[in-house]
Amino acid sequence: MDRALIDLLAADLAEAGFTVDGLAELWGQDAADALHRGQRVPALRALADSTAPLAVLARVFVLGLPTEPRTLDGALPRLGMPGAIALGLVDEHGAPQLDLRPYSVVDSQGVASWWIASDLGELALGHAIPENHVLGVGGASTTLSGIMIDAPVELALDLGTGCGIQALHLARHARRVIATDISQRALDLARFNAALNGVDSIEFRLGSLFEPVAGERFGHIVSNPPFVITPRVEGVPSYEYRDGGMVGDALVAKVVEDLAEHLEPGGFAQLLGNWEYSERSGLDRVGEWAEHTGLDAWVVEREVQSVEEYAETWIRDGGTRPGPAFDRLYSAWLDDFSSRGVERVGFGYLSFRRGPGPLLRRVEHYGHPLGGSLGQHIRQVFDAHDWLGSSDLEGATLTLAPDVTEERHYWPGADDPTVMLLRQGSGFARSIPIGTALAAVVGACDGDLPLGVICAAVAQLLDVDGEDLRAEILPEIHELVLTGFLRT
Template sequence: MTSDLITLLRTDLLFADFSVEGLTTLWGDEADAALHRAQRVPAIRALADQRSPSATLATLFVLGMPVSREVFESALPVIGLDGAVSLGLVEQTDDLVRPLLDLRPYSFVDAHGVVSWWIASDLGELSTGGALREDHVLGVGGASMTLSGLMIGTPADSALDLGTGCGIQAMHAARHAKRVVATDISQRALDLASLNAQLNGIDNIEFRLGSLFDPVAGERFGHIVSNPPFVITPRTDGVPAYEYRDGGLVGDALVASVIAGCAEHLEPGGVAQLLGNWEYGIDRDGLERDGLDRVGGWIDASGLDAWVVEREVQDAALYSETWIRDGGTRPGAEFDRLYGAWLDDFAAREVTSVGFGYLTLRSPRSSSTLRRLERLDGPVGSGLGPHVVATLDAHDRQFSLDDDLLSRLVLAVAGDVTEERHYWPGNEDPTVMTLRQGGGFGRSMALDTGLAALVGACDGELSVRAIIAAIAQLLEADESALSAELLPSIRELIETGFLA
């Protein structure tokens, strides 16, 4: 019966053109941008005189406002009010129909093409006007879009989405994996994730109830993805423990636990991708404790290949404010009480700030070779998955070559790379030379004279050895010494995609 109702709902949504592009056309770019800031007034004003099915659905399910029964049944004539009530989408009060779920379109582009889905989740603060329930099921937010954008599309027999929530990562993984297992500690989350998979015609996901890796004990996967409940929350009475973000452990222990679990559940060569937080602070000896060093310790213990990118560091106060506000608590007495609990927790454990970033882990087929822990806080584009794959492949290629074989390569500068040179007025020689990458993480790399000359000559014609020989002659330098100096930089430029 439920599957039949979902089919009827899909028919109505298609007929109404309930799509990302359709909604933007309805209310315009300004209102769309305001909604991303959690402000709905511009969208309400834009829809005030519109009576199309799409406008009704947007009013009800995106803006979280009631509509009349007559207007509702005009917008959803196939499933009708009784069907929508049975599916748990709405409730009727007198002549008004009120939403029980958030339902909105979602679109993206990946290696397989352009995709449009609909995603159901719990109503947010914008609709309820108050703090979230502890069993709140989050929809598609910034973090989930970040992870899906990072996701590699390498075909896999099996994939695992750890802590699936509304199911968005499992649905993405289902596009390149033959079989996906999605786990969550919340039955409500699994029910909504199953609804979303069915609504979008995805039938290769299996949903399992349980904490972290418990539901997949003894199993291994070619790909693991997780936006785990990593938010550092005080273990104090009276502090809400939101299931979608709080794993119930102290500090950043949840991320350490997930890394260890990935080592046990990845197939040889399998890749795990997750988001996480890690703590900075003061250790028992009074020395500064670096957050990335903590992550490095967890990785060393796991034996996994790892590439960790730290994107942001927030001081303890800002971190506390961010996540208290995320739970729907507005400034006031309750906000201040929670604020004090968070700061007490950080102070007691001598935590000064919290880092956030991305982790790409891989189960090595022999011994671990990849260990990149870096801070990259510049602006990046969307769809980084292909760049992640290219970086892993480039690492493997260059790592397999000794210096002699590396020097025989014929390289070319990647198409998105530019070079900047800065001069003191009147000087012929540059004082600063920098390579910049237009794609990927938008990296920059400082150049000295020798490396600048080498990169400039990488046009797909000469080998690295021939170029170094020519530069050595030009600079009247020892060729062997120059080669030993430049080859490590060449390896880095290959791995990070400056040279191909």
């Protein structure tokens, strides 16, 4: 943690144009897509023998290939080869010791561009990753940052920080951030990344789960915990970044259980997790976890895998490829699931809040494509729940959200539609079937008339009983307000 050397590295990276856009322009979208699939040949062909600083840095730190010390020294004119060795980026022969790549995100405050260091992956190592591997920015990381509520808070917690990416996100809206991890190596890399990106509002603490913050409360807690369900038997690798050391989904249940004592009033907690399906629904089990917290809770299950798919996914994630070793691990995973009667595994995200009034309890499976802006949307759902709990719905004037469209399907030659849908463009991009009465009510929600007046007019227009129409429509309107189709 030589801050002077880190500052020199940052200056060199900036001057070289070592950014997401810079790399995309350097080797093109097709090569970038191939890298995402774990294939570096197209990117390497695009670089050819270029000794331009950006090409050299990309070859060493993104593709994980050695280069001549003299060449790397030229690509880092301020830091130089000795400084790169001192920071642990390369060895004396020019072989990379860390993965270092740009990362960019857009949130409510605008664009953030960072550099993130992590351990070398399987592609650079040429073999399975070690158990103390510190992962860089992966799919789970971007999922969690994508649902993050970024309302300003005084103090936030990143539980299980890994390379520190979520702590950097939190630092965008929290005055102070505490980042914890059970791995000292992870904390060292996270601290390095904070320094490299000029962020000095993060405090790093070593320890398991909430132990390093006992007695403290936070306005925002986020966690990408080591939720992967891994057999606890000899011979099966246990990776610090993903395996929590507990049986089944017990670690996620434990994190959920302890949230309440660490959230201040109005505070949010958001995390990812896996849960097991056996004779009971996994979602039902997660619902019980949420119920016991006494907090507002919204659980969204995004995917359910068979135990076979699940085992294959995470064995490959560790770098083991098909062969005798793969088969041995595969059998161990299936034996573990069979011992508990587990047939499937769910994955999703969980949002909690220490709210002001009646509790929100929403547990759902939603596997459809999303529309973006999830953090803001999630916050709006909690706000809508508060409004619904304290307002007279019939007396409210509602408006249709600007991203909502109506879709109608007709049989050829028919005058009346056979199917009508409301579609949401942002947030969860929900699609909700609607009937004639609801379509008429929603279509009249332009902020001028109270909902009760609209319902009475639609009942008269359709020649139906007004009480019956309200009994049918109001629960549906309640759901449309909660999920963001209608706004107050």
